Amino acid sequence: MTIVPVPHLDKLVVQHADLQPHLQALQAAGVSSHNVGQSLLGRDIVALKFGSGPHRVLAWSQMHGDESTATASLIDLATHLQTSPPDWLSQVTLMLVPMLNPDGAQRLSRYNAAGIDINRDALALASPEGKILNDLVSDFAPHWAFNLHDQDRWYRAGIDGLPATLSFLATAADPDRKVGETRSKAMALIGQLLQDMQIEQKVGVGRYSDEYNPRCFGDAIAAKDIAVILVECGFAPDDPARQEARRLTAEWLFFACEKIAIQQLSQDTTCYLSIPMNQDKGCADLVIENVQLAPDVLADVVIRGDKVDPHSDQRVIDDIGDYQHLHAYQRVDAAGMQPIPMLTYWIEQPLFLDDDTYRKLIDMGYIRFAGDRELLEVATFWPVDWRNSRVEPQAALCRGDKATMALGQDESIQLAIICGQVIPL
Ligand SMILES: [Zn+2]
Numbered sequence: 001m002t003i004v005p006v007p008h009l010d011k012l013v014v015q016h017a018d019l020q021p022h023l024q025a026l027q028a029a030g031v032s033s034h035n036v037g038q039s040l041l042g043r044d045i046v047a048l049k050f051g052s053g054p055h056r057v058l059a060w061s062q063m064h065g066d067e068s069t070a071t072a073s074l075i076d077l078a079t080h081l082q083t084s085p086p087d088w089l090s091q092v093t094l095m096l097v098p099m100l101n102p103d104g105a106q107r108l109s110r111y112n113a114a115g116i117d118i119n120r121d122a123l124a125l126a127s128p129e130g131k132i133l134n135d136l137v138s139d140f141a142p143h144w145a146f147n148l149h150d151q152d153r154w155y156r157a158g159i160d161g162l163p164a165t166l167s168f169l170a171t172a173a174d175p176d177r178k179v180g181e182t183r184s185k186a187m188a189l190i191g192q193l194l195q196d197m198q199i200e201q202k203v204g205v206g207r208y209s210d211e212y213n214p215r216c217f218g219d220a221i222a223a224k225d226i227a228v229i230l231v232e233c234g235f236a237p238d239d240p241a242r243q244e245a246r247r248l249t250a251e252w253l254f255f256a257c258e259k260i261a262i263q264q265l266s267q268d269t270t271c272y273l274s275i276p277m278n279q280d281k282g283c284a285d286l287v288i289e290n291v292q293l294a295p296d297v298l299a300d301v302v303i304r305g306d307k308v309d310p311h312s313d314q315r316v317i318d319d320i321g322d323y324q325h326l327h328a329y330q331r332v333d334a335a336g337m338q339p340i341p342m343l344t345y346w347i348e349q350p351l352f353l354d355d356d357t358y359r360k361l362i363d364m365g366y367i368r369f370a371g372d373r374e375l376l377e378v379a380t381f382w383p384v385d386w387r388n389s390r391v392e393p394q395a396a397l398c399r400g401d402k403a404t405m406a407l408g409q410d411e412s413i414q415l416a417i418i419c420g421q422v423i424p425l
Contacts, residue, residue, distance in 0.1 A: 003080045003250040005072065010241050012308050014068035016043050016102035022075045023048075023098075029082050036097065037132040040113040043102035045132055048078050053091035055260050059146035059253060060097035060133060063118045063217070065104015065111065066308050067150030069233035069242040073249035074098040074148070080254065088261035095140050100129050108308065120213075122220035130217070137221055144186075144260055145228045146253065147171070147218040150242065152307045153235030155206060156282025156327050157275075162204030163327060165236045165245050166252075167278050168194075169208035171218040171228035177210050184267045186227040191271025193255050199248060203236055206278035229256070232278075237329060240310045285315060286420060287328035291407060292338040293320070293397065300324065301334075303403040303420045313383035315403040315420020332422055337407035337414055340365075341393035347371035354379040359425060362416050365393075367404055383419035 006022055023046055027033050032049040039045060061070040074096045081089065099105060103113035112118055112127045121130035137145070155164040170186035172178075179187070199205055208230055212219050222228040231252065233245035259265060286303040293299050302319035306312035310329070345366035351357070358380055361367075368385040369376065378384055385404040397405060403420040406413045416423040 001251070001254065003076050003247070003254060005076050005243070005247060005250075006079050009072035009075060010243055011068075012241055013066055013105060013108050014062070014071045014099070015105045016099065019071065019075070019099055022079070026078055026082060031078065031082050036136060037128060039101065039103045040128050041103045045097065045100060045102065045129070047136065048096045048098070050078070050081050050094040050096070051089040051092045053089070053093055053261065055092045055144075055263070056095070056140060056142045057092055057144045057146065057257055057260060058095045058097070058136060058140055058142035059148060060100050061148040062098070062105060063100040063129065063133070064149060065101040065107065065109050067110070067233075068099070068105060069150050069246050070148030070231065070249050071098045072246045073233075073253065076246070076250040077253050080250070086258065088258050091261035092257055094257060095136065095142070097136065100133060119217055120215045122217045123215050133217060137224070137226070142226055145218070145221050145226050146256070147228060147230045148249065149230065149232050151232035151234045151278070153310060154281045154283045154304060155232075155234055156279040157204035157206040158277065159279055159282065159325070161206070161276055163236065163283050164206035164232070164234045164278050165203035166199060166234060166248055167206035167208045167232040168272075168275065169210055169218075169230040170272060171222040171230055172210045172212045173219070173222035173225070175212045177212055179269065181267070182225050182227045183222070184269050185265055186229050187269040187272035188266040189227075189256060189259060190229060191269065192259065192266060193252055194275070195271055197251065197255060199252070203244060203248065205275055207272070207275035208232055208278050235310070281319075283327040283329065284318070284323070285310065285328070286330045286332070286403070286417075286422070287323050287326055288407070288415075288417070289324070289331060289333045290335040291397070292336065301397060302326065303417070305420050313419035313421065317397055317399055317401050317403050320397060320399060330422070332415065334407050334415055336409060338409070339395050339397055340406045340408050340411060340413055341395045342367035342406050343393055344368045344370050344387060344390040346390065347373070347375050350375045350377065352377045352379060353384070355382070358382060358423075362406065362413060362423070362425065367406055367416065367418065382423055383421050385419050
């Protein structure tokens, strides 16, 4: 069984306008859909309904506006169910809500338009989006709830595993995280599908922390004795728009609904409990190994960038220390090299910046730019570290600083990193 991805949703962040043609196509094809409310800024939030059977499943995505992978999965699933409805569909009622936070999606933000984290609003219900989800749960009374998110690409499946392309959690229903009948059913379903779909043979799979937070929707819904499964779509190397996680999540949802429909559910939690725990900050964009920070002080420098866009040049020095064990999407060895204090090039006459000029400037000790930006013509694909004022040259590397530096021996530059990107000198 393959679920074909619909076109045009293979983006870093899917927005409300991206969704509309697909919703309209589904509606035109006869899929039951209704408006469940509006976001704070008046964008329609739509639920798609399939089947009319006794086992009710609710799935929603993108309550964090910048976490859109599973929105595409829901549209892929809906399109598949519409074009090739499986026999078991008569046994379930599925309610799919793609994109609960369209305002956040528009601003590429986690939060809603008032700055509220909808997933910490389950008790206060201050956000219209939180109220919508709360009402859906009350009115629809699902037996199963699938809470679909994205996790950043620093999560790793266990301390020595792959980047966590998918992570799962059978959400706890109380502060003691008791494993009662409902929660163990959720654990068993996760484990069963991992085995059936052989997901761990394809990508890194992590188990998400089950710390209980009553303000989170998953936890609040689980407290109503509903089986809640959190799915976190993550990164896979060379897959910036998370299409692997999108595809696997769509298929996972399909098989999960099938198991629920035919009631092929167990209570065996063994497989779930053997999933390695998600390791926060277990991966990095770039690790520069063995930098000589001072005489007799050797350390690795860890660089991470924008949470959503792996190609963004907003990268900073995130950690300094022993990071030999990290999974790095890129690693360079700086053995024998130390940071070299670098100057800011002040632009007051036209500068045509191609690779050659860039290399020459670096060689002369300039690594960032300030002054009159109008006079700079960029003719290189390398990033440009632009500053509003001159930055004092300094030999120290500091956490939180922009990842622009030169390393070498005796004032001779061997390695240049600009905005987190290694520059071939
Ligand atoms: Zn999230």
